[in-house]
Amino acid sequence: MSAAPLPTTREEAWRYAAVDRLSAVPGWDEIAVGPGESWRDCIVIEDGEDTPGTDVRRLRVSVGEGGRCELFAVLASAEYARVEVEVTLARGAHFEFGGITVGGRETVREFVTRTVHAEPEGTSNQTVRSVHWGQGTGNFLGSIDVVRHAQKTDAAQDFKGLLLEKGASVNAVPQLEIFADDVKCAHGATVGQLDEAARYYMAARGIPPELSRRLLVQAFIGDALVSLDDEEARGRLMRVALDKLDRHL
Amino acid sequence: MLKIDNLHAEIAGKEILKGLTLEVNAGEVHAIMGPNGAGKSTLSYVLGGRPGYEVTGGSVTFEGKDLLEMEPHERAAAGLFLGFQYPVEIPGVSNVQFLREALNAQRKARGEEPLTGGEFLKLAKEKAGLLKLDMDMLKRNVNVGFSGGEKKRAEMVQMGILDPKFAVLDETDSGLDIDALRVVGDGINAIMRAEDKAVLLITHYQRLLEYVRPDFVHILSQGRIVKTGGPELALELENEGYEKVMAA
Numbered sequence: 001m002s003a004a005p006l007p008t009t010r011e012e013a014w015r016y017a018a019v020d021r022l023s024a025v026p027g028w029d030e031i032a033v034g035p036g037e038s039w040r041d042c043i044v045i046e047d048g049e050d051t052p053g054t055d056v057r058r059l060r061v062s063v064g065e066g067g068r069c070e071l072f073a074v075l076a077s078a079e080y081a082r083v084e085v086e087v088t089l090a091r092g093a094h095f096e097f098g099g100i101t102v103g104g105r106e107t108v109r110e111f112v113t114r115t116v117h118a119e120p121e122g123t124s125n126q127t128v129r130s131v132h133w134g135q136g137t138g139n140f141l142g143s144i145d146v147v148r149h150a151q152k153t154d155a156a157q158d159f160k161g162l163l164l165e166k167g168a169s170v171n172a173v174p175q176l177e178i179f180a181d182d183v184k185c186a187h188g189a190t191v192g193q194l195d196e197a198a199r200y201y202m203a204a205r206g207i208p209p210e211l212s213r214r215l216l217v218q219a220f221i222g223d224a225l226v227s228l229d230d231e232e233a234r235g236r237l238m239r240v241a242l243d244k245l246d247r248h249l
Numbered sequence: 250m251l252k253i254d255n256l257h258a259e260i261a262g263k264e265i266l267k268g269l270t271l272e273v274n275a276g277e278v279h280a281i282m283g284p285n286g287a288g289k290s291t292l293s294y295v296l297g298g299r300p301g302y303e304v305t306g307g308s309v310t311f312e313g314k315d316l317l318e319m320e321p322h323e324r325a326a327a328g329l330f331l332g333f334q335y336p337v338e339i340p341g342v343s344n345v346q347f348l349r350e351a352l353n354a355q356r357k358a359r360g361e362e363p364l365t366g367g368e369f370l371k372l373a374k375e376k377a378g379l380l381k382l383d384m385d386m387l388k389r390n391v392n393v394g395f396s397g398g399e400k401k402r403a404e405m406v407q408m409g410i411l412d413p414k415f416a417v418l419d420e421t422d423s424g425l426d427i428d429a430l431r432v433v434g435d436g437i438n439a440i441m442r443a444e445d446k447a448v449l450l451i452t453h454y455q456r457l458l459e460y461v462r463p464d465f466v467h468i469l470s471q472g473r474i475v476k477t478g479g480p481e482l483a484l485e486l487e488n489e490g491y492e493k494v495m496a497a
Contacts, residue, residue: 203298204322206351206411
């Protein structure tokens with residue numbers, strides 16, 4: 001096996017990556033979602049006996065006409081965790097993405113998505129929430145490409161970061177390349193801290209500080225799972241994220 | 250029940266309470282009135298342990314315990330309820346979840362069993378009914394999109410569910426129309442008028458006191474209680490104004 005050269009942080013898609021932790025970059029998992037079909041996957045990187053120090057997943061999905069791709073992911077383990085997704089949407093196809101990163105110490109957890117609206121009337125919706133403490137870092141690099149004839153494209157991307165301690169950081173890089181003229185592309189990114197007024201209000205009603213933090217974080221990351229209509233899966237993803245917070249902060 | 254002795258407190262280095270002394274016994278309703286800037290809200294936040302309010306002297310004991318030593322959530326579990334002048338919005342957390350967590354956290358702190366979901370909903374329904382607040386409102390996120398009056402009624406529903414021994418109500422009457430004022434007044438009486446409970450009402454106006462009859466009315470001015478009387482003192486204030494009554 002001839003090793004391809006490892007990426008460096010000079011490459012846009014690896015700009016905030018912990019590239020020094022890479023010994024190899026895995027190939028792409030290719031998935032084809034047929035016309036009118038729906039495909040859903042949940043990716044969870046959580047603490048376990050054989051959690052690797054570096055966990056990089058790469059997914060390349062093509063979605064046929066009127067098809068639907070739903071991906072939800074929680075990155076709560078590995079010193080460096082990365083989920084990279086490249087989705088190409090045919091006419092009227094939809095891509096739904098909900099991602100959560102949580103972590104402290106010096107961990108780096110990131111999502112890198114590239115959404116290609118290759119034909120008209122495709123829609124995509126991406127929501128990422130990152131909660132970090134210690135010197136943990138969460139990243140979301142999301143590029144949206146709308147080709148020249150992909151009119152009536154409707155794409156949205158929303159990132160929010162929550163920093164629980166000084167020293168933690170998040171990076172959001174939305175990148176829109178739009179060559180069609182009749183499209184909607186919305187993107188937003190904010191970074192903040194826990195709402196101390198809300199925490200005091202909760203304390204005044206008898207809720208101890210750890211519980212108010214948990215409730216506020218739960219409300220915060222819940223946005224990323226709103227469109228996951230499988231209650232059991234949603235509960236599991238939420239639990240992985242909140243347990244991480246409870247055990248390591 | 251509550252004993253405040255020579256309390257001094259400051260915020261951002263500015264002294265607001267300058268030797269406030271007040272005793273409230275079980276079964277009593279006290280009203281504190283006073284001009285803007287007298288220290289009324291500061292008193293309520295100091296009692297509630299809000300960060301940023303520093304006590305520089307004096308003491309507060311609640312049922313024989315040093316209140317100022319307790320964390321805000323411990324004060325709540327001990328039976329203190331602070332009604333906020335400006336209730337806080339919490340997006341993403343429903344009233345039902347918020348109040349169930351709050352009640353069960355208090356019960357846990359007191360060594361009591363938590364309420365089940367069903368038991369809690371029954372209780373919430375009863376108290377919401379008392380305040381004429383639609384149960385659907387309780388399914389919505391805490392105070393998000395509530396009008397001023399709805400927020401105040403929701404506060405009283407919270408009080409009903411948490412069933413405190415002592416309530417400090419900071420301008421609960423502000424932002425209420427006449428009908429809502431009556432509902433809230435009736436709610437306070439139903440929830441808190443009992444031999445083993447007490448209320449400290451902080452208000453600008455006499456109107457709420459028509460529904461919740463105070464046993465004592467105090468005038469707070471420049472960080473101190475300067476005059477104490479019965480319900481007639483509130484009327485006198487309404488008619489004559491602070492300056493004249495305080496000078497008398």
